[in-house]
Amino acid sequence: MIEETGSETSAGNLSARECELCGRAMAPHWEIPDHHGHRWSYLCCEGCRLVRLKMDRPRGIWRELAYGGSYYGDGYSKFTGAIQVLRELSAWRRAREVSALFQRPGKALDIGCGEGLFLNSMKQLGWSVAGCETGGQAASRAEEVLGQPIHRGEFETMDGSPGPWEVVMLWHVLEHVSDPVGLLRRIAGALAEGGLLILAVPNATSWQARFFGPHWFHLDPPRHLSSWGMDHLTRLAEKTGWRIIESHHFSLEYNPFGWAQSLLNALGWKRDAMYETLKRHAKPVKGALMHRIAAWTLLGPSIIPAILEAAAKQGGTVALYLRKT
Secondary structure: OOOOOOOOOOOOOOOOOEOOOOOOEEEEEEEEEOOOOOEEEEEEEOOOOOEEEOOOOOHHHHHHHHHOOOOOOOOOOOEOHHHHHHHHHHHHHHHHHHHOOOOOOOEEEEEOOOOOHHHHHHHHOOOEEEEEEOOHHHHHHHHHHHOOOOEEOOHHHOOOOOOOEEEEEEEOOHHHOOOHHHHHHHHHHHEEEEEEEEEEEEOOOOHHHHHHHHHOHHHOOOOOOEEOOHHHHHHHHHHHOEEEEEEEOOOOOOHHHHHHHHHHHHOOOOOOHHHHHOEOOOOOOOOHHHHHHHHHHHHHHHHHHHHHHHHOOOOOEEEEEEEEO
8 A cells, every 4th residue: 555665766767668577668658647646657578468658748847746745745754644554564564574484594685675663673673774765854863763864775785795695585576666576586695595586566467466567556656657567577577687576565565545546537536635635734725624535435445346356357456475496
């Protein structure tokens, strides 16, 4: 449901006419408005059907539209109330599951660490932790939560001396990245022998993605630069020296919300407005009460299709555990 990452990675050459996975031509696909009404063009590969944002605006303008304003929320956390509690509990559960895979605590790196919730949980379990984050507001929150500095910048600018890492977390970050092939190759070079990469993304071949098409919440224009399905992720892993050892298709934090918000988008409500009203804002948001009522009305029933799609291994988001080949 809710990104912990604050990544605002460089848009790169997203107007390229060839697919980075299969080399086939990219063709015009969708025109989609964002929450503020700005329209964005999408391309689709004629071979593997990878969908990506067409970067037809200058990088500075794109960055401001994507990550300016209220993206990070206001105050000491991105979200309010029960939503923030759910995020904290989800981060703790992930940390316990990851830590249980190792005989003893080691070093963990979270790329796009957001507020540092996962790293804080790992630290409590005895791990030595580090994070990198490009969003200044999110980075400040992470440093306050962790009680230590993090790298303010992208992974490739991070000093490699603290590694190698037993665990690298890439939690809902890959879809924000302009060079996913290069990033996964760089991570492979920083991972310890026997280490683990945990990668989570919205699943573009999920039931909810196929049902709602351009109204799917997890397209998140203009922040999500690429839209990954399981076939794409498998091909990406093979291309960059990884093998997928485990996959998880259910997330209480993300998947029911994907159904609920996508339905409202398809019914003609302002795009992703319910999501925006759940953030912590310093000033009242117009229509917030109506959207919060919609959230609590729809989220319960939305658990049912989220469970069914996950059982069919077609979850709205997917988390992969990978090791180097």
